[in-house]
Amino acid sequence: MTSSASTATAVDKPFTGVVGLHHLQLAIPAGAEDACRAFWVGLLGLTEVPKPPPMAARGGAWFRGAGFELHVGVDPAFTPATKGHPAILVDDLDALAERLAAAAVAVTWSHDFPGHRHFYSPDPVGNRIEFISPEPAA
Template sequence: MAMSLHHVQVSCPAGSENALRAFYVGVLGMTEVAKPPALLARGGVWFRGGDMAGAAEIHCGVEEPFAPARKAHPGVAVDDVDALAAAVSSAGGDVRWDDQIVGLRRFHTEDPVGNRLEFQQAS
C-alpha cells in the first residue's frame, strides 16, 4: 500500500491566527489553505508549502489549554535551507543550526506561539 504524509498538525491558542499567518505566509512563504466550512468554527489556520506533488501542509489547530510542542515537531524538507534561515533570522526568529546528521543541513526555530519547527536540506 502506497502512503505519503498529507499534513502535520500543531496546536495554537485561540486568536493567534493572524500571527501565524504573518509567520507561515509572510516569513516562510507558504500559502494559506482554505479550511472546509464544517471546520471553520473550530478556529485555527492551515498552510501549504511547495507544489502539489511535493507539498508540505502544516495545520495549526486551536487547543485549550494551549501548550506549545517543544520536542515533537514537523520536519520540512526545503530546496534552499540557507535562504529560509536568513528569512527567519531577518524576521527576528531564532535559528539554531544542527549538524548532528551527516549529509543534512538543518535548523530549528519556533513559530509565533512557540511550536518547534525543523527545516532541512540534503547537502
C-alpha cells in the same frame, strides 16, 4: 464477525498502501491565527487554503506547501511542542535562515544529522520547527 484466523492472516501480510503525508497539525492558542499566517504565509511562502465551514468555526488555519499541508488547530490547553516537531525540507537553507533571522526569529543550527544541514526555529507560538536540506553531493 471476523475470525481470529483471518485477522492474523491480514496482520501478517505486509502492508504497502502508505503513499505519502497529506498534512500535519500543530496546536496553537486561541487568537494566534494572524501570527501564524504572518509566519507560514508571509515568511515561509505557504498558501492559506480554506477550511471546510464546520471546521472553520473552531478557529485555526490550513496552509499548503510543496507536497504537504500544515494545519494549525486551536487547543484550549495549549502548550508549545518543544520536542516533537515537523521537519520541513527546503531548497535554500541559508537563505531561509537569513530571512528568519532578519524577522527576529531565532535560528539554532544543529550538526548532528550526517548527510543533512538543518536548523530549528520556533513558530510564533513556540512550537519547534526544523528546516532541513540534504548535504550537496561531493
